[in-house]
Amino acid sequence: ENILEQIRSMPETLHKQNFADPKSLAAEIAGKNKPLKIALDYDGTLFPIVRVAATAIPDHDLRQIIRDLALVSDLNIVSGRPMDELRSWFAGIGVKLHAEHGAVSDEEGLRPSVTTAETQTFDRLSAAVHLIAKKFPGTRVERKLFSCCFHYRNAEEHDGLEASEAFKTLVKNEFPMLEVMSGKKAVEARFPHLHKGIVVKRLSEDGIESCLVAIGDDRTDEDMFEAVPETGFSVVVGGHPSHARFRLRDSEDVRALLQELGKILSLAQEPRDSREFPMKQGLR
DSSP states (O other), X not given: OOHHHHXXXXXXXXXXXXXXXXXXXXXXXXXXXXXXXXXXXXXXXXXXXXXXXXXXXXXXXXHHHHHHHHTTSEEEEEOSSOHHHHHHHHTTSSOEEEEGGGTEESSTTOOOOOOHHHHHHHHHHXXXXXXXXXXXXXXXXXXXXXXXXXXXXXXXXXXXXHXXXXXXXXXXXXXXTSEEEEOSSEEEEXXXXXXXXXXXXXXXXXXXXXXXXXXXOSGGGHHHHHHSOTTSEEEXXXXXXXXXXXXXXXXHHHHHHHHHHHHHHHHHSOOSOOOOOOOOTTOO
């Protein structure tokens, strides 16, 4: 039984929790009095979902929140975005970066082995999906190192649904070794062993006693939630069904939680790094 089927079968009371107050949740997390390891999704979690993904650039306030929290915790961003993009936004401010849903990581020991044959699989899939994209205006193909993503946010609703079904059918019939993840106006094909849970599992099994927090908003983040120990905090953003134990309304609540957590922790411990916050030109 896969995670999506498990969520659908969950009692309503389990996956429709009330929204948490960001400051109260921050106090509860900090109250564990253990070193914190935090795994954060980006799109829909740290930054709201937008029609054009290229415009979802972290603003100064977000970078400041990340920088401050990275000084007092083991902070990780685990995103479906390419590594080059994450580095252009967050390099040099203390946060660890894990791209392509954890398949590409800055951390030694977190880099899965992917064969040439597996890479060629995505080359063939990408070529086939481009043929689908040509038939449906407003759709686009994103070829990543270890997956292939088909976006239809800017397509007409009927076209988008038809295109996504065509993608799923293609993968099922021609690439049965891959699994399809349905996200927000996007479907992505990947190998089952490459997912965000890899990062969280590694963080929880490194032998260092700590409190683990994972925050995300999409189906791909359920793998993180599944890997969070019972003593940790899994937090979903939005009102949809989820395995997460806690729930926040939107990315603004996420920022409020992280900002409050940074304040509490900075008062309770000495920062592990006193570097100045490097500003980047062009960030809004």
